Amino acid sequence: MSPLDQYGLDQHWLTEFEKLTPGSVLGRVVRVDRGEFDAVTGDGIVRGAGTRTCAGDWVALRPHSERQFLLADILPRRTAIERACAGSSSETQVLGANVDTVVVAVASDTTVDLGRVERYLTLVWGSGAVPVLAITKADSGTVAEDQLRACAPGVAVCRTSALSGDGIDSLTTHLRGTVALIGPSGSGKSTLGNALLDRSAFVTGDTRAADSKGRHTTTHRELVPIPDTGLTLLDTPGLRSVGVQGSEDAVASTFSDIEELAASCRFGDCAHVHEPGCAVLAAVDSGELTARRLGNYRKLLRENAWATSRHDARARSEKLREFKQISKSLRQKYAAERKVR
Numbered sequence: 001m002s003p004l005d006q007y008g009l010d011q012h013w014l015t016e017f018e019k020l021t022p023g024s025v026l027g028r029v030v031r032v033d034r035g036e037f038d039a040v041t042g043d044g045i046v047r048g049a050g051t052r053t054c055a056g057d058w059v060a061l062r063p064h065s066e067r068q069f070l071l072a073d074i075l076p077r078r079t080a081i082e083r084a085c086a087g088s089s090s091e092t093q094v095l096g097a098n099v100d101t102v103v104v105a106v107a108s109d110t111t112v113d114l115g116r117v118e119r120y121l122t123l124v125w126g127s128g129a130v131p132v133l134a135i136t137k138a139d140s141g142t143v144a145e146d147q148l149r150a151c152a153p154g155v156a157v158c159r160t161s162a163l164s165g166d167g168i169d170s171l172t173t174h175l176r177g178t179v180a181l182i183g184p185s186g187s188g189k190s191t192l193g194n195a196l197l198d199r200s201a202f203v204t205g206d207t208r209a210a211d212s213k214g215r216h217t218t219t220h221r222e223l224v225p226i227p228d229t230g231l232t233l234l235d236t237p238g239l240r241s242v243g244v245q246g247s248e249d250a251v252a253s254t255f256s257d258i259e260e261l262a263a264s265c266r267f268g269d270c271a272h273v274h275e276p277g278c279a280v281l282a283a284v285d286s287g288e289l290t291a292r293r294l295g296n297y298r299k300l301l302r303e304n305a306w307a308t309s310r311h312d313a314r315a316r317s318e319k320l321r322e323f324k325q326i327s328k329s330l331r332q333k334y335a336a337e338r339k340v341r
């Protein structure tokens with residue numbers, strides 16, 4: 001048995017790997033630090049160098065020195081949790097690769113920010129993974145569960161307490177393959193991860209530290225298998241901001257209730273602002289849909305469209321640069337040929 005079996009190795013990855021450089025070694029990245037990473041291979045954990053990879057990636061490694069491997073290739077990702085980076089660039093950061101299920105942790109001991117939950121869900125739908133909402137710390141507070149469910153149509157919602165163990169088994173029934181834990185700092189991701197693992201694999205914060213602002217207990221993304229279950233957990237640091245981008249489809253999945261309502265609007269291109277016969281506005285009037293949710297739907301669509309246009313602009317300027325370079329080298333070539341003649 002290979003150590004990789006516990007990390008989700010299947011025929012798909014073996015086939016993809018066979019297409020790559022002979023002489024390389026198959027591995028899965030379990031942890032990334034600046035420019036270096038740990039990967040599990042058939043021979044156990046090895047250290048690698050290379051910056052383009054992230055936790056969860058399946059990689060081809062080339063032996064470099066006795067204890068170091070070089071990143072030869074990244075196998076095509078099946079899913080990628082990507083968030084827009086802060087600032088003006090249109091770059092994204094990959095938070096986890098080849099994740100099948102994402103547990104979004106929402107703590108019951110703080111006020112729930114529904115808009116933020118919708119952002120997390122959009123991030124997950126956009127990645128290709130399936131979201132599950134875990135209400136954490138159910139022993140120490142109550143959340144408006146109905147409101148939360150209304151924010152997550154089509155998503156399983158589980159109440160859990162890592163402290164008492166309540167809801168852990170039922171949460172497990174919704175998990176498949178590689179499972180990432182995401183959510184704000186202090187929401188109990190690592191503690192929940194340990195409860196799922198039934199051991200203390202992830203470092204967790206103490207209550208005092210969780211109260212003090214800006215303190216993040218988990219600083220690295222880390223992949224840990226749950227033995228003999230086929231599940232692998234990816235614990236992640238708390239996210240302060242979640243910029244969404246990439247696909248309108250992800251927003252549509254998060255707000256599938258609004259999309260469904262919109263099918264009944266009188267006009268096919270209804271913007272649900274003040275059009276007559278708007279089924280979405282009628283739902284707000286009747287109390288079926290909150291104005292807050294409709295507002296956030298519009299906001300995420302706008303944000304998404306902006307990110308897409310930024311991305312297109314960058315692609316255009318790259319093309320232009322490429323073109324300028326080619327015409328410059330052509331000019332040089334012709335100039336050289338003229339000299340010869």
Ligand SMILES: Nc1nc2c(ncn2[C@@H]2O[C@H](COP(=O)(O)OP(=O)(O)OP(=O)(O)O)[C@@H](O)[C@H]2O)c(=O)[nH]1
Pocket residue numbers: 136137138139140160161162163164183184185186187188189190191192203204205206207208210215216217218219236237238239
């Ligand atoms: N009462 C109670 N407290 C919990 C539970 N789960 C987590 N906590 C507490 O919540 C605090 C934060 O837990 P962590 O698991 O470290 O939170 P995290 O989401 O991993 O935080 P970061 O790593 O900073 O992103 C700790 O003080 C935990 O003891 C629970 O089920 N019940």
Ligand SMILES: [Mg+2]
Pocket residue numbers: 189190191203204217218235236237238
């Ligand atoms: Mg943590």
Ligand SMILES: [Zn+2]
Pocket residue numbers: 262265266270271272273275277278279280281
């Ligand atoms: Zn409408």
